[in-house]
Structures are given as structure tokens and as C-alpha cells.
Amino acid sequence: MKKEYILAYGLAGELLQSLTTVTRKNNVGLVLTGDEELDLLVEDLLLVDGASFPELNAPSRSYELGLEHLLFVNFSQESLMSFIDKLKAEGISFPYKAALTENNRKWLLRDLIEANRKEHLFVQLYQGSKNALKLAVEVYFESKDAPLLDAMDKLQQQVEIVEKHGEMSAEEEGELFENLRLRCNDLAARLNELLSK
Numbered sequence: 001m002k003k004e005y006i007l008a009y010g011l012a013g014e015l016l017q018s019l020t021t022v023t024r025k026n027n028v029g030l031v032l033t034g035d036e037e038l039d040l041l042v043e044d045l046l047l048v049d050g051a052s053f054p055e056l057n058a059p060s061r062s063y064e065l066g067l068e069h070l071l072f073v074n075f076s077q078e079s080l081m082s083f084i085d086k087l088k089a090e091g092i093s094f095p096y097k098a099a100l101t102e103n104n105r106k107w108l109l110r111d112l113i114e115a116n117r118k119e120h121l122f123v124q125l126y127q128g129s130k131n132a133l134k135l136a137v138e139v140y141f142e143s144k145d146a147p148l149l150d151a152m153d154k155l156q157q158q159v160e161i162v163e164k165h166g167e168m169s170a171e172e173e174g175e176l177f178e179n180l181r182l183r184c185n186d187l188a189a190r191l192n193e194l195l196s197k
Helices: 013-025 077-089 109-143 146-164 170-195
Strands: 005-009 029-033 069-073 097-099
Touching: 005 013, 013 029, 013 077, 069 109, 097 109, 109 146, 109 170, 146 170
Parallel strands: 005 029, 069 097
Antiparallel strands: 005 069
16 A cells, blocks of 8 residues: 655644654655745656655745645545544644645646635635624524625525536636625625624
8 A cells, every 4th residue: 555645835843843743653754845846746746656755854945825735645535534633633734735636636736735725715705604694694683684685695696606516617616706705795794784783
């Protein structure tokens, strides 16, 4: 079986130390990447089967993207979930992470990280929209405010559109994100007006 390892970008200091401790404890390899590797294909950054892991020397330059990213290589779904649970148990969290796939191995590292960042923002906005709708239902129950009901209706329609969509192009995703963001902002603005009275 191929050794599980993590291709990590943007790690330094205490966070790198913490991740190193957990990877060693769990016999997971760790390979650090920096800005020099951003414009290389992911598959060109992977270790050749049977190769030993390089010494952990964090790239010396500052990280251009200003975020940390983990790419999990050779993990099964089960071992990935288990490892993420172990990170959480140590109080370590990475919002930007992905598993290596046949598709993303052909991407530039920069493009993979950017796709993860956008996906994370989309999920946050979607969850925020659902939470805003829950609060709005409570406020509407008390206020019977027609503009609030209208804003709720429009946001709910956008949430349903997102939920019905499967795979989509970057353009479609951008349009959906923007529509959801606008409707969420409209609802939040009306809620703020009502709650500040």
C-alpha cells in the first residue's frame, strides 16, 4: 500500500510544528511547498513511489497566497476522515484542503488552492444564508414585515437553486455565488433594520 502523505502549502511556525507532531504520531508523511511550486502541476510535486520523504525545511520566502492548504495523497476516504478527526482533537483546523484526484493532479497547484478557497467561501455563504433564513422566520413570526418576507422568499429561491445544481462551470458558480451573496445581504439588511428598532 502506498504511504499516505500531505503536500502542504503556506505552513510555518507553530502551525507547522503542530501538524508535524500529528503526522509523525500517525505515520503520515509531510512534504512542504512554497511559492516556487505554485505554478507547477500537482502531479509534478508528487513523490515517486518508494521515494523517501525530504527533510522538513519550510520554504524561506513569505507565502504569496496568505493561506495554508493541505493536499492529502494516497488517503482512503476512511483514513482521511480519521486523520482530520485527529487534527481536530489536537485543536488544529485547516479550512483549505483537498484530496488528490485524477482530475486535480493535472492542475497547477495555484489553481487547486484557488478552487478550494472559492469552494470554502461558497460553503460559508450557503451555511450563512440558511442560518439567516432561520433567524428571519423567527423575526417574521413576531413582525409580519412584508419586505422581510419578500427578502426571505428571494433568498430561499437562491438557496434552492444552489441545492439543485450539481457540477458547474466556474462562470456558473461565480454567478450563483454572486446571486446568493446579494440575496443574503438584502435579507441581512432588512433583519438589521427590524432588530435595531
